[in-house]
Amino acid sequence: MSTEFEAVIGLEVHVQLATETKIFCACPAKPTRGTSVSEVKPNAFLCPICAGHPGTLPVLNRKVVELAAKAGLALSCSVREESRFDRKNYFYADLPKGYQITQYTLPICEWGTLSFETQRGNKSVRIRRIHLEEDAGKSIHEGDSTLVNLNRAGVPLIELVTEPDFRHPDEAADYLRELHAIVTSLGVSDGNLQEGNFRCDSNVSVRLQGTEKFGTRVEIKNVNSFRFVEKAIEYEIARQVEVIKAGGKVVQETRTFDSDRGVTLSMRTKEEAEDYRYFPDPDLVAVRISRDELAKWRSEIPELPQAKRKRYQSDWGLSLYDASLIVSQPVFSSLFEECLARVSSKEQAVAKSIANILTGEVAKRLNEDSSLGLSQGLRADHLVDLARLARDQVISSAGLKQALNVAWKTGESIATIVEIHGLKQVSDLTTLEPVVDQVLTEFASQFEEFKSGKEKVIGFLVGQIMKRSGGKANPVLLQQLIRKRVNP
Amino acid sequence: MTEAKLPHTLSELHRDFESGVWTPVSITEAFLARAKRNRLNAWLTLCEERALSQAKQLQQILVARGGRVPRDSHPLFGAPTGVKDNIAVADIRMTCASRILDNYITPYSATVVEKLENAGAITLGKLNLDEFAMGGSNENSAFGRVLHPTHPDRVPGGSSGGSAAAVAAQECLISLGSDTGGSIRLPASYCGVVGMKPTYGRVSRFGLVAFASSLDQIGPFANTVDDAARVLQVISGFDRFDSTSTSNSSVGLVPSLSLKGLRVGLPTDLGFENVSLGVKSAMTQVLDLLKRAGVTVVPVELPYVRHAIAVYYLIAVSEASSNLSRFDGVRFGARVEGARGAQSLEAFHAENRSLFGPEVKRRILLGTFALSSGYSEEYFLRAARVRKLISDDINAAFSHVDVLLSPISVSTAFKAGEKTQDPLQMYLNDLYTIPANLAGIPAMSLPWGRDSDQLPVGVQIMAPPGHDEKLLGFAQTLENLREQAE
Numbered sequence: 001m002s003t004e005f006e007a008v009i010g011l012e013v014h015v016q017l018a019t020e021t022k023i024f025c026a027c028p029a030k031p032t033r034g035t036s037v038s039e040v041k042p043n044a045f046l047c048p049i050c051a052g053h054p055g056t057l058p059v060l061n062r063k064v065v066e067l068a069a070k071a072g073l074a075l076s077c078s079v080r081e082e083s084r085f086d087r088k089n090y091f092y093a094d095l096p097k098g099y100q101i102t103q104y105t106l107p108i109c110e111w112g113t114l115s116f117e118t119q120r121g122n123k124s125v126r127i128r129r130i131h132l133e134e135d136a137g138k139s140i141h142e143g144d145s146t147l148v149n150l151n152r153a154g155v156p157l158i159e160l161v162t163e164p165d166f167r168h169p170d171e172a173a174d175y176l177r178e179l180h181a182i183v184t185s186l187g188v189s190d191g192n193l194q195e196g197n198f199r200c201d202s203n204v205s206v207r208l209q210g211t212e213k214f215g216t217r218v219e220i221k222n223v224n225s226f227r228f229v230e231k232a233i234e235y236e237i238a239r240q241v242e243v244i245k246a247g248g249k250v251v252q253e254t255r256t257f258d259s260d261r262g263v264t265l266s267m268r269t270k271e272e273a274e275d276y277r278y279f280p281d282p283d284l285v286a287v288r289i290s291r292d293e294l295a296k297w298r299s300e301i302p303e304l305p306q307a308k309r310k311r312y313q314s315d316w317g318l319s320l321y322d323a324s325l326i327v328s329q330p331v332f333s334s335l336f337e338e339c340l341a342r343v344s345s346k347e348q349a350v351a352k353s354i355a356n357i358l359t360g361e362v363a364k365r366l367n368e369d370s371s372l373g374l375s376q377g378l379r380a381d382h383l384v385d386l387a388r389l390a391r392d393q394v395i396s397s398a399g400l401k402q403a404l405n406v407a408w409k410t411g412e413s414i415a416t417i418v419e420i421h422g423l424k425q426v427s428d429l430t431t432l433e434p435v436v437d438q439v440l441t442e443f444a445s446q447f448e449e450f451k452s453g454k455e456k457v458i459g460f461l462v463g464q465i466m467k468r469s470g471g472k473a474n475p476v477l478l479q480q481l482i483r484k485r486v487n488p
Numbered sequence: 489m490t491e492a493k494l495p496h497t498l499s500e501l502h503r504d505f506e507s508g509v510w511t512p513v514s515i516t517e518a519f520l521a522r523a524k525r526n527r528l529n530a531w532l533t534l535c536e537e538r539a540l541s542q543a544k545q546l547q548q549i550l551v552a553r554g555g556r557v558p559r560d561s562h563p564l565f566g567a568p569t570g571v572k573d574n575i576a577v578a579d580i581r582m583t584c585a586s587r588i589l590d591n592y593i594t595p596y597s598a599t600v601v602e603k604l605e606n607a608g609a610i611t612l613g614k615l616n617l618d619e620f621a622m623g624g625s626n627e628n629s630a631f632g633r634v635l636h637p638t639h640p641d642r643v644p645g646g647s648s649g650g651s652a653a654a655v656a657a658q659e660c661l662i663s664l665g666s667d668t669g670g671s672i673r674l675p676a677s678y679c680g681v682v683g684m685k686p687t688y689g690r691v692s693r694f695g696l697v698a699f700a701s702s703l704d705q706i707g708p709f710a711n712t713v714d715d716a717a718r719v720l721q722v723i724s725g726f727d728r729f730d731s732t733s734t735s736n737s738s739v740g741l742v743p744s745l746s747l748k749g750l751r752v753g754l755p756t757d758l759g760f761e762n763v764s765l766g767v768k769s770a771m772t773q774v775l776d777l778l779k780r781a782g783v784t785v786v787p788v789e790l791p792y793v794r795h796a797i798a799v800y801y802l803i804a805v806s807e808a809s810s811n812l813s814r815f816d817g818v819r820f821g822a823r824v825e826g827a828r829g830a831q832s833l834e835a836f837h838a839e840n841r842s843l844f845g846p847e848v849k850r851r852i853l854l855g856t857f858a859l860s861s862g863y864s865e866e867y868f869l870r871a872a873r874v875r876k877l878i879s880d881d882i883n884a885a886f887s888h889v890d891v892l893l894s895p896i897s898v899s900t901a902f903k904a905g906e907k908t909q910d911p912l913q914m915y916l917n918d919l920y921t922i923p924a925n926l927a928g929i930p931a932m933s934l935p936w937g938r939d940s941d942q943l944p945v946g947v948q949i950m951a952p953p954g955h956d957e958k959l960l961g962f963a964q965t966l967e968n969l970r971e972q973a974e
Contacts, residue, residue: 048596052814054589054697055576055598059731089810089859091837098813146833148818277859279868282702282807285731 005206005244007237008214009166011229013179014157015189016135016197017067023134023156024058024101025049030155030190037195042149050154052096057283060085064132064156065108065287066297067188071158072109072130073298074182081291083108085132085284089277094137094148102159104278107131108287115306116178118171125175126163132287133157152196158188164203164214169233173226176200180226181305181328199224204236206244215240216250220264223257232257236264308333316340316351325359332358338380353387361401365408377408385414393474399423425474429481432465432473436481439464451486458482491518494658498567498715501661502557505550505566512546512566516610519568523612523659528635530650530659532573533581534613539568542610562608563718569604570654570663573614574621575706576695577601584697585619585629588843592821598695599730600664600706600723607722612660615650619845620812621671621699623647624917627908628847637679639943642901645675648709652679655709656944662719663709668699669800670896670921672707673933677896677946680935682716682963683709687953688928689734691720692727698811700804701732703925713934713963720956734954744968745961747781753788753889758920764899766939771895774936774947777969788885788892792877793923799878800922801915802858802871809855812848816840850911879927886952891962893949894920896933900943920948930956934963936970 022029027045031037049056072079086104112127135157137150160179166172180198184191191197200223205215220236223229235257240250254273255264303311305327312323326332339354362378386403389395395403395418406417418424426432440447443464450457462478492509495501504510510518516539523531546566549558557565571577574584576594578601583589597605605611618628626634626649634649636642637656644653648665652675655663665672667685676683684707691706698704708719726735760771775785817823817840824843830836844852858867885892897917907913924931930953933946949966951959 051819053595053820054582054584054592054814055574055594055695056596057694057730057732059729087810089813091813091816091834093816093818093833096814096819098816099810275861277810277856277861277864279806279810279859279864282700283698283732 004209005237005241006209007167007169007233008164008205008207009169009172009233010164010203011160011162011166011172011175012201012203013160013176014135014199014201015071015160015179015183015191017064017156017158018187018190019061019063019067019156021061022050022154023061023064023132024154027154030195037151040151042147043151045151046153050096051150052098058101058281060284060287061156065289066293067156067186068108068130068132068158069289069294070186070297070301071160071183071188072112073294073301074186074304075109075112075114075127075130075160077109077112077127077130079109079289079294080106080287081289082106083132083287085281085287086278087281090274092136092139093146094139094150094153096137096150096153100134100136101281101284102133103131105280114175114178114182116174118168118174120168120171123171123174125165125171128161128163130158130160133159164205169230169237172200172202172233173230176226176229177328178305184330185302185305185308185327185333187330193224196224200229202229202233202236204233204240205250206237206240215244216252218250218252218264219254220257221254221267223259225259228257228259231259231262232264235262239264312336312355315345316355317348318352318355322352322355322359325363326355332362335378335380335383339383342380342384347388349391350384350387353390354383357383357386357400357404361404365405377411378404379407379411382407382414389414389418393427393476394418394425395423396425396475398471399425422472424472426469426472427474427477432469432477432481435465435468435473436478436485439468440482440485450482494518495661496658497710497712498564498661498718501566502559505557506555508555512543512550512610513540515566516540516543516568516612519658519660520612522657523570523654528637528640528644528650528653528657528659529632530616530634530654530657531570532583532585532614532616532631532650535577535580535611536613538577538580539610539612542605546608546610558608564604564662564722565608567609567662568612568660569609570612570615570651570660571601572617572621572648572651572663572665574617574666574697574699575601575664576697577611577614580614582614582697583631584621585617585631586815586844586848587630587822588815588817588840589821590630596695598706599692599727601695603723604664604719609662609722615648615654615663615665617650617665618647618671619848620697620808621647621666621668621704622808622847622851624670624674624914625902625904625907626650626675627904628845630845633904636901639901639941641903642943643678643904645678645897645901647671647675648683649675651709652676652681652683655679655681655711661710662715664706664719664723665709666696666699666704666706667921667925668703668705668804669918669925672709673896673921673931673946673948674918676709676933677935677948678901678944680938680944680946681709681711682713682932682934683707683946684716684720684932684956684959685924685930686720686724686956687734687930688925689732690724690930690954690956692723692725692730692733694727694729694733698807700807701811702807703800703804705925713932713960713967716932717960717964720960724956743961744965745958747778747783747965749782749784750891750962751784751786751889752778753786753885753892755790755793755885755892755894756787757790757793758894758923760895762898763895764939766900766941766943766945767895767898769939770936770945770947771893773973774893774966777966777973781969785893786889788889790878790881790885790923792874792881795874796878796922796926797915797919799871799874800918800926801854802867803875803926805851805855806858806868806871807855809852809859812844812852815844847911875926878923882923882927882929882950883952891949891951891959893947896920896946896948900939900941900945924948924950927953929953930959932959932963934966937974
């Protein structure tokens with residue numbers, strides 16, 4: 001961006017709450033475990049209530065109040081003892097009642113903050129409000145007809161609205177990552193980005209550096225990847241600066257992000273904006289939260305990602321990268337916590353090694369195979385035992401991978417696996433030294449090359465010895481033995 | 489064919505079952521036959537099969553019980569019942585008297601219908617009304633107006649005109665209506681039957697097609713106060729499908745209330761100086777009887793009540809404009825032919841919604857305006873604040889009187905067509921009934937004789953919120969006094 005301009009960015013994030021049922025009826029809010037949203041038949045999650053049949057009434061799923069309040073507490077918001085639902089009136093084919101039930105005047109949470117790391121250091125953003133609302137359905141336009149799928153209609157959401165506190169696109173992405181880590185670690189949301197559990201609208205304007213007055217704001221709707229949010233804002237800032245530099249005026253409008261082309265496109269201008277005619281929904285009573293309830297929920301808030309990351313770094317010596325990766329995924333962090341409970345505070349190296357296994361091999365395998373879950377097979381004792389055996393050089397890194405995979409599949413203990421699969425490496429000198437000598441004699445010319453400084457050749461020599469030892473020799477020890485023969 | 493005399497009350501019906509004069513099947517057939525003739529155009533849909541199969545089941549119960557009516561488990565045993573056609577009966581057509589719902593089949597039953605049927609009531613069919621319950625004369629039905637039971641050139645009152653007329657004409661024994669601004673009480677008074685609007689929240693609204701959700705309440709029509717009380721007892725109570733319903737203990741059967749020492753309030757702001765002679769003389773007669781029975785009649789000032797009509801018509805139309813948004817032809821109901829080929833979603837929407845009748849359109853337009861940005865502060869929100877003041881006024885009055893008494897309307901049933909050209913005249917007719925809806929209090933129309941044109945007159949009794957029993961007890965006593973006077 002041209003340095004004479006400054007961007008002003010605010011975000012509105014829609015987070016799907018992790019409830020089993022919809023917000024105002026008993027229909028499922030998500031598919032059963034192991035099934036993806038795309039596998040659910042259109043309009044399978046539908047009843048007279050969420051289809052908006054005449055005479056039906058909404059009844060609040062109380063679980064959403066707890067989840068929204070917990071999100072608010074984690075973000076230092078004040079939680080209202082009494083909040084209320086309003087109707088937002090507009091027509092669209094996938095909005096069954098002709099209005100969306102949302103919270104307009106009295107949202108459940110207000111005035112919070114979120115601090116997070118950015119490439120420019122720590123950043124703090126004010127959260128203006130968090131409100132509860134129902135999702136609409138989905139319209140699929142096919143040729144000249146429109147099909148409507150109401151499975152999402154009535155799915156509970158919270159919308160988190162920030163103040164316009166961001167100045168750089170990457171800050172927006174960092175905020176989203178931190179927010180995502182928080183709501184998933186709280187169990188407030190499953191946070192599944194592909195399934196639209198976490199969607200972001202960005203309000204972007206630019207102004208000359210040093211000016212107070214905000215520029216004209218453009219809203220970019222419904223982007224569901226952190227990277228795309230950053231890209232969309234980057235593009236939008238550049239576009240607006242260009243418009244202004246060319247002597248034009250930025251038009252207040254709503255735009256979408258075309259991720260294939262990396263550009264934002266106009267959807268509708270302010271003149272076409274609807275009047276939503278908000279008013280209190282007379283079908284629902286006020287949402288009341290007692291002090292006791294709030295105190296209970298507050299006591300149930302777990303350690304937040306930021307604190308957890310700091311603890312992993314300072315107490316266990318993890319890198320920021322490993323700590324962030326583990327914390328960003330509740331399955332990782334809960335498994336890692338179980339591991340930590342099994343190691344002593346002096347075993348920093350073991351903890352680091354476990355973190356490496358998680359962020360390396362485990363993450364890689366999970367990425368390769370989406371059907372693989374952490375819930376079955378792999379346990380904390382596996383990881384701790386593996387890390388200890390690796391530290392003590394009982395198994396090689398190749399042996400570690402093999403044992404990990406077997407443990408994941410079968411659930412067997414590491415001791416048994418190492419035994420059955422013969423993964424224990426041979427470190428016994430009386431066994432290894434004759435083989436080393438034999439190989440160095442046989443490959444005398446290669447040994448000479450190594451001696452003359454070709455460092456790489458040592459890999460070849462170790463490989464030959466490994467072959468002869470049936471792959472069980474301790475490779476680290478072999479290198480030492482070879483080097484010893486160069487400089488006895 | 490000589491037919492036994494039709495019972496007039498639940499007690500008579502049960503006595504007739506036990507004496508063998510009627511059986512559940514024969515009484516159902518007898519009422520169905522009258523309903524089928526549909527002399528008054530009160531019925532929009534009959535559910536003959538459903539009714540007869542219910543009747544047969546009840547007959548088996550009766551036989552199994554040795555011919556004794558199980559009054560405790562089935563207080564409405566075998567009662568031929570009509571349901572206003574804005575209340576859902578599963579798998580039966582529900583039109584709301586609108587072309588937009590012509591041939592719409594409801595996939596579920598309203599809570600009140602389930603409760604009625606569990607108590608032994610037999611659902612005969614669905615009763616005519618003003619389209620979406622918007623109107624006071626039943627002339628706004630897309631399926632033609634309901635005739636007054638004794639004066640066919642007159643209106644039966646609305647919006648629950650079919651429910652009132654059918655009970656009055658013995659086409660059903662009891663019926664359900666809904667009351668948003670007087671829609672039960674006005675037709676009850678015009679047709680000469682008992683009609684009650686319970687305390688807001690007393691009866692679940694689940695399954696009642698919303699007109700104005702904060703004002704709507706389902707209530708009973710019957711020939712006697714006792715029967716109305718029995719129906720209310722069955723249908724009231726908290727419903728987990730309606731968050732605005734309340735868990736007040738259900739209404740007990742009401743012994744008549746001793747009048748001695750009672751204080752009855754007469755709202756001066758709902759005075760009866762400008763009412764018709766018949767209405768005035770009924771009111772005078774009631775007051776005389778009460779005074780003679782030891783009741784203290786005190787004038788009550790309700791200064792904000794004069795704004796009731798303005799407030800009501802802002803709140804009701806605002807809520808209605810939103811409540812009726814769901815009728816867009818996308819998921820259910822009628823679609824205008826050709827709407828499928830509409831060039832845009834907006835055009836599709838507009839074409840389908842052209843099926844609404846003129847009064848419904850008028851109210852949607854008014855409500856959309858009252859809620860629109862820039863105007864909602866001046867109209868909707870201000871109305872909501874004044875509503876609170878009216879409600880406070882009324883509640884304050886109950887701190888020194890037991891019940892309030894007023895006319896139901898300025899006149900008895902008027903001639904069809906008399907007010908259709910002037911919506912405002914029609915709206916002003918709701919002056920006496922609207923305050924009870926705004927304050928959420930129970931109110932009833934109790935028949936009180938006939939005027940010089942032989943048209944029924946009703947008087948209105950209002951009680952404090954939640955005191956439906958007190959209202960019924962007082963009404964029972966008045967009904968007894970009336971019978972003695974007759």
